[in-house]
Amino acid sequence: xxxxxxxxxxxxxxxxxxxxxxxxxxxxxxxxxxxxxxxxxxxxxxxxxxxxxxxxxxxxxxxxxxxxxxxxxxxxxxxxxxxxxxxxxxxxxxxxxxxxxxxxxxxxxxxxxxxxxxxxxxxxxxxxxxxxxxxxxxxxxxxxxxxxxxxxxxxxxxxxxxxxxxxxxxxxxxxxxxxxxxxxxxxxxxxxxxxxxxxxxxxxxxxxxxxxxxxxxxxxxxxxxxxxxxxxxxxxxxxxxxxxxxxxxxxxxxxx
Amino acid sequence: xxxxxxxxxxxxxxxxxxxxxxxxxxxxxxxxxxxxxxxxxxxxxxxxxxxxxxxxxxxxxxxxxxxxxxxxxxxxxxxxxxxxxxxxxxxxxxxxxxxxxxxxxxxxxxxxxxxxxxxxxxxxxxxxxxxxxxxxxxxxxxxxxxxxxxxxxxxxxxxxxxxxxxxxxxxxxxxxxxxxxxxxxxxxxxxxxxxxxxxxxxxxxxxxxxxxxxxxxxxxxxxxxxxxxxxxxxxxxxxxxxxxxxxxxxxxxxxxxxxxxxxxxxxxxxxxxxxxxxxxxxxxxxxxxxxxxxxxxxxxxxxxxxxxxxxxxxxxxxxxxxxxxxxxxxxxxxxxxxxxxxxxxxxxxxxxxxxxxxxxxx
Numbered sequence: 182x183x184x185x186x187x188x189x190x191x192x193x194x195x196x197x198x199x200x201x202x203x204x205x206x207x208x209x210x211x212x213x214x215x216x217x218x219x220x221x222x223x224x225x226x227x228x229x230x231x232x233x234x235x236x237x238x239x240x241x242x243x244x245x246x247x248x249x250x251x252x253x254x255x256x257x258x259x260x261x262x263x264x265x266x267x268x269x270x271x272x273x274x275x276x277x278x279x280x281x282x283x284x285x286x287x288x289x290x291x292x293x294x295x296x297x298x299x300x301x302x303x304x305x306x307x308x309x310x311x312x313x314x315x316x317x318x319x320x321x322x323x324x325x326x327x328x329x330x331x332x333x334x335x336x337x338x339x340x341x342x343x344x345x346x347x348x349x350x351x352x353x354x355x356x357x358x359x360x361x362x363x364x365x366x367x368x369x370x371x372x373x374x375x376x377x378x379x380x381x382x383x384x385x386x387x388x389x390x391x392x393x394x395x396x397x398x399x400x401x402x403x404x405x406x407x408x409x410x411x412x413x414x415x416x417x418x419x420x421x422x423x424x425x426x427x428x429x430x431x432x433x434x435x436x437x
Numbered sequence: 438x439x440x441x442x443x444x445x446x447x448x449x450x451x452x453x454x455x456x457x458x459x460x461x462x463x464x465x466x467x468x469x470x471x472x473x474x475x476x477x478x479x480x481x482x483x484x485x486x487x488x489x490x491x492x493x494x495x496x497x498x499x500x501x502x503x504x505x506x507x508x509x510x511x512x513x514x515x516x517x518x519x520x521x522x523x524x525x526x527x528x529x530x531x532x533x534x535x536x537x538x539x540x541x542x543x544x545x546x547x548x549x550x551x552x553x554x555x556x557x558x559x560x561x562x563x564x565x566x567x568x569x570x571x572x573x574x575x576x577x578x579x580x581x582x583x584x585x586x587x588x589x590x591x592x593x594x595x596x597x598x599x600x601x602x603x604x605x606x607x608x609x610x611x612x613x614x615x616x617x618x619x620x621x622x623x624x625x626x627x628x629x630x631x632x633x634x635x636x637x638x639x640x641x642x643x644x645x646x647x648x649x650x651x652x653x654x655x656x657x658x659x660x661x662x663x664x665x666x667x668x669x670x671x672x673x674x675x676x677x678x679x680x681x682x683x684x685x686x687x688x689x690x691x692x693x694x695x696x697x698x699x700x701x702x703x704x705x706x707x708x709x710x711x712x713x714x715x716x717x718x719x720x721x722x723x724x725x726x727x728x729x730x731x732x733x734x735x736x737x738x739x740x741x742x743x744x745x746x747x748x749x750x751x752x753x754x755x756x757x758x759x760x761x762x763x764x765x766x767x768x769x770x771x772x773x774x775x776x777x778x779x780x781x782x783x784x785x786x787x788x789x790x791x792x793x794x795x796x797x798x799x
Contacts, residue, residue, distance in 0.1 A: 183559070189589035196586075197577040267573035271634070273539065275590035276563045437475075437531075437540035 183277040187285055190272060194289040208253070209297045213246045214308060220368070221309040235309045237404055239302070240396030241367030244330060246301040248392060251294030251334020252341065252358070255286050259342025260350050263434050273435050283339060283431040287424070290335030295327055315400050322409075323399045329416040330392045336420060337388075339427030343434050365389025370397060372405040388419040463515035463671045464550035464564065464641050466536060471545035473506040473531050473697070505531040506542065507697035513675055513690075518668050520688035521677040522789065528697035529677035530570060533646050536675070537567045549642055563591070566640030566672075570647045572627035574619050580630050581606060581615040584637050591638035598637070605633040609663065625656035632663060643667065645676040649683055661687055681786040693789055700792045708788050716757040717787045721777035722748040722768065729771045736763055745794055748776070753791070757782065 198205060221238050224230040262269035272282045306313055317323065345353050364384045366374075371394050374381035384390050391412050398406040406412075505528045513519040521529045534540030536547050538558045547554040549561045575583050581602055588598030606615045609629040614622065619630060628648065635643060648664065649657040664687060668674050678684050684691045685705045692702040701708060709715065722729075725744045733752055734742045738760065741753040754760055757780040768775050781787050789795075 183592070185592040186590050189586060189592075192589065193575075193578075193586045196582070200577070266576055267569070267571065268575045270539070270567075270569060270573045271575065271587060272590070274537065274562055274565075274567055276559050276592070277590075278559065437534055 182281055183275075186275045186277040187281055190275070190282070190285045191289060194285075195292075198293065205250075205293075206300070209246060209250045209300060210304060213242045213301050214304060216368075217242055217305045217308045221305070225309075225312075232312045233404075235313045236315070236401045237370060237397070238368065239305050239309070239313055239315065240400045241365075241369075241393040242305055243298050243301050243400075244389065244392035244396050245362060245365070245367045247294040247298040247327075247330050248334045248337075248389060249358075250297035251290045251331055252338040254293040255290035255335050255338025256342035256345075256350065259286065259339065260345065260347055263343070264347050269435070279435050280428060280432065282435070283428055286342075287332070287335040287339055287427075290338050291328070291331040294331035294334040298327060298331070314403070316402060317400075319399050319402070323396075325413070326392075326395045326399050326416075329413070329420060330395065332420045333388055333392065333416060333423065336423035336427050340423050340430060343427060343430035361387050361389050365393055367393045370394070370405055371407055385415075388415070391415040391419070462641060463673050465515040465673060466511070466513035466519075466547075466549055466642060466675060468509060468511050468532070468536060468547040469545055471506045471509045471532065471535055471547060472543045473504070473528075473535065473540060474543045475503040475505055476501075505697055506535070506545075508545070509694070509698055510545075511692060511699060511702075513673060515673055516668070516671060517689045518664070518674040518676065518687050520684040520691040521675065521694050522679065522681060522684045522691050523677075523694035524679055524789075524795070527694045529679075529694055530646055531697075532694070533567070533644050533675070533677060537565055537644055538562055539567075563638075564641045566635030566638065566643045568628075568631045568635045568643070568645045568648060570650065572624075572631045574627060574630060574634070576618070576620050579616050579618055580611055580622075583619065583630065584634055587634045588637045593638060601637060601639075605636060609633045610659070625652050628652060628656070628660065629663075632660070636667065640672065642673045642675070645674065647677055647679070649678070649680065657683075681784055681789070685784070693792060695789075695793050701788060709784065712753065712787050712791050715782075715787075716754050716760075717781045717790060718752040718754060718757060718760055718764065719777075719779040719781065720748075720750045720752065720764065720775060722750060723774040723776060724748055725750050726771065726773070729767060729773060732767050732771075733764065736760065736767075743794065751790065 217238065220230065221235045225232050225235060259269070269282070272285075273279050275282070302315075306315065341350070341353060364380075365387055366384065367389065371381070371384070371390060374384065391407070394407040395412045395416060397404055398409055398412060507528075509528065509532060511519075511521075511532075521532060523529050531540055535542045535545075536549070536554060538554055538561055541555065549564050552561045552564070554561050575586070578586065584602035584605060585598050588601060589595075593601065603612075606612045609632065611626060611630060611633065614626065619627065622630065632645070632648070645664065649660055652660065661683070664674060664676070676683075676687065688705060690702065690704050691708060692699045693708075694700070701711070703711070725748050730742050730744055730750065733739060733750070736752075736754075738755045739752055740755070741751075743751045743753070745751070752760065752764070761778065761780075764778075765775065781790075
């Protein structure tokens, strides 16, 4: 590990993120805000959905925004850098073990995911207006979850970006990520799936479930959610799984 | 880490012509018996196609194994410009990949100075600068930022990297585009910037993989000047090329690579002297019957005749054009039509032809 090199790479990523600030902000906010506006504002005001839904929806939206921006911010550049621009080579030749280049990508992705979360929470709250009822009485839990979920996002990005080709990445998003989002308990709590017991069991392999339910447990604990040990345990496991798989793939890609 | 492990350490040769930095600091390169067999598509550094697919390509049949390096050994003296000359696919880029920590050899070892490339990758990376075959610049940054961030990766202090970047931009004639994103740069500008970036951390050994491929003649000459001037400052340079003119113009020594091994090594002058006769008259005949070839061989000054099928015949001789009347006479007497004649003066290209029976561009 060479801290100077590592920090310089982080500075480079921050520099590029600053340069693309408006694009990034729109990318992060646009879809979640549409969802929040339609389901949390329009439908609840018209009485089509009960107002409590606002509080139920917000944690899921936060989880999704963090996951998507983290995955995207790591996977897309990696795919391009390994396959097209090859600009990763300059980093691989920097005086630092190549594994730290992957770690830097993950850390940069985590920071981006965290930033996304911190932008989405207040914006969604503002859009939905009164009645969301967020509670920040468990700051430590919230912080831990933020770290675990952002790490999940960035490491899934690393795994995807080093395993999937340029041609398949968008296919991957529509065929794998999209169903994961819909079955990720972001728009409804896991307990509400009890009417479909098979589905309720099956979605437990989906890491997004633990992110959504986790934020529900931390931000709106009055609603039903998965038991906390299950949430934290699963998130830690998924983090380890994707980090180790992503690192392995990165090493394979980086060294011929 | 002990890099020697029972093997003799690399030689430190210092060339007399080099400047003061050479005498103290220049370091050499050594590779011993490098072998590389690709069982999957070659990685970034050596791959030619821009789009690799991630799916289903990993498990390939044994028959798809590609031997890129087949026991290649070389020794580059401190402070010299050394050329690897060979056709596409000869193993030049793979050699550079192995020497620059980017491709793990299947067997063999390599050293930069006294550091084992695969045991001490981080110290090796500090010593080397790499200019890839295809520019791999950071498209999200401006030219100046590319240089400054590269310097930062290598721990160059802030004030110094600003100053060094300014100098390099100036030297490489990029100052007027310094603060623009590199996305719209021409091939020549990208290549110059690639070299400038490699020099940002003041490497002791510079690797240039086909530095002038695809450049116009003017930019090529500028590039050669830049390479020479950097060498005078004491940087050891290893470059690959399939352009014999480039090898001739730049290199103090050249090795010819084909099929992953070195088939000839020496100064350009030595190598040229080694071609029998020096001149090559390449004939394309309607047919190449043995009696005709034998009569060519008896011509005064002809040292060797080589037929490579389809009427292609190479005459190695001490003369070029002066040989043609007699060649024409003999062919006419044998009623064989001459379809094409090409006379090559002594050159590395002829040398390659002599050693491999193939032209560099084949």
